[in-house]
Amino acid sequence: MERIPILQMGEYLLVTIQVDMHDQLALNLQEDLAERISRTSAKGVLIDISALDMVDSFIGRMIGTISGLSRIMDAQTVLVGMQPSVAITLVELGMTLPGVSTALNVERGMQKLRDRVERS
């Protein structure tokens, strides 16, 4: 089955979404991440969506779910790299991703993740 790779870097997990995801692929990622957080005791998850030229309500919901499930598994999630046109469209669609922590790029996202993990 098709899968989006999850990389581990110390106590952090990194996911870069580079394909046009169909719904099942998004659901697989959600399950894989929960399983990896549990197995590796990861403290943070960084999701890079800079290659995505569209985020619809399904992908938006997946991002919210990942953020929520990682929180209850004692890990922080930061979403990075959202393209401006995607951000505008998401808000117009009615999705403001409440509770999802974001950063403009990977570097700032990692910094934010470290800060949050240290504080928690």
Next chain:
Amino acid sequence: MNLRSSGTQPVRLEQDVVLARQTARKLATECGMRLIDQTKLVTAVSELARNTVVYGGGGDMDWQVLEDIGRVGLRLSFRDQGPGIPDVRLALTDGWTSGGGLGLGLTGARRLVDEFDLQTAPGEGTCVTITRWT
């Protein structure tokens, strides 16, 4: 208003939603649509194509590239032979869903385009048509 080109493609499987998005992106680019307008249209297509697969039991997407005075438009219709929508007003309410979703698909798609038309009747399928102009 002139018809420049048109076509149809199936929207039956989950993967067809991805293909519908890709067709919409290609056509929108060819129309000379700005990136932000492309993104809005492709996102609306994604929502409507998913509805066709999930709620309509599969159907087709028709597309038309239109020419009007000083502007180009892309019109897309999502047709299915599914159960139809019993209460259109309810279906066009933000946050209402008959499935497990967020209830943003239909209403969200409507906000992302210039023209929106919904034809449906119980037992007679659904056809949603959207248009975005340059």
